[in-house]
Amino acid sequence: MKLPRLAVPALLAVALCAALPAAAAPTVSTLGGDTRVTLSSEFTGALDTLGVAVAPTFPARIARGQAVFPIPTGEIDLASARGEIVHNGGLDLKAGALTVNISSFVIDTTGDAPVLTGLVKANDSVVARIALFDLALASAPQARQLRRYGTLQVEDVAVTLSAEAAAALNDVFGVTAFAAGLPIGTARVSTYFYEPSP
Numbered sequence: 001m002k003l004p005r006l007a008v009p010a011l012l013a014v015a016l017c018a019a020l021p022a023a024a025a026p027t028v029s030t031l032g033g034d035t036r037v038t039l040s041s042e043f044t045g046a047l048d049t050l051g052v053a054v055a056p057t058f059p060a061r062i063a064r065g066q067a068v069f070p071i072p073t074g075e076i077d078l079a080s081a082r083g084e085i086v087h088n089g090g091l092d093l094k095a096g097a098l099t100v101n102i103s104s105f106v107i108d109t110t111g112d113a114p115v116l117t118g119l120v121k122a123n124d125s126v127v128a129r130i131a132l133f134d135l136a137l138a139s140a141p142q143a144r145q146l147r148r149y150g151t152l153q154v155e156d157v158a159v160t161l162s163a164e165a166a167a168a169l170n171d172v173f174g175v176t177a178f179a180a181g182l183p184i185g186t187a188r189v190s191t192y193f194y195e196p197s198p
Helices: 010-019 041-050 163-173
Strands: 001-009 027-039 051-055 061-063 064-072 073-077 084-087 090-095 097-108 117-122 125-139 142-146 149-161 185-192
Touching: 010 051, 027 084, 027 149, 041 051, 041 185, 051 061, 097 125, 117 163, 125 163, 149 163
Parallel strands: none
Antiparallel strands: 001 125, 027 064, 027 073, 027 185, 051 090, 061 064, 073 084, 084 097, 090 097, 097 117, 117 125, 125 149, 142 149, 149 185
């Protein structure tokens, strides 16, 4: 069933519950997979205009305009869709002697509204963990399960810069060019899950 393009805070918990098998155990653990983001020309063009170079931090990688972030772990309660999906690696944004690193991305559905957060560092000094990106789904997540193991995949997720991240980047770089809603790219989230033994 096709769904309208909505922000993740309004949709992710409902979509995850609807997509996953109702007969499954309440909580599943993710154990692999990755999130792949095809970077937009608006994002890369904005960085070029500002003289900011982007590079992956291990074990993330960038090839042919696509950034890949491994998913090492996470837990999702199927009854409530509360939980976290954790990512490894990140991105370095470099301008002159300044390097801003955003990393340790987490999809977090344990609060009042789901968010995708990341850790922000400036020249290796921690600034804060903030909400980095707004996400929008073009369709419901697809889940397949055989016994205790399964896969969860979400296609065509629109990724845009959050207001909090735009303010933080403008402050760190001393510019006003970063704006909420800047298209970062289009993502595909693909992970494996299993049900722990009762």
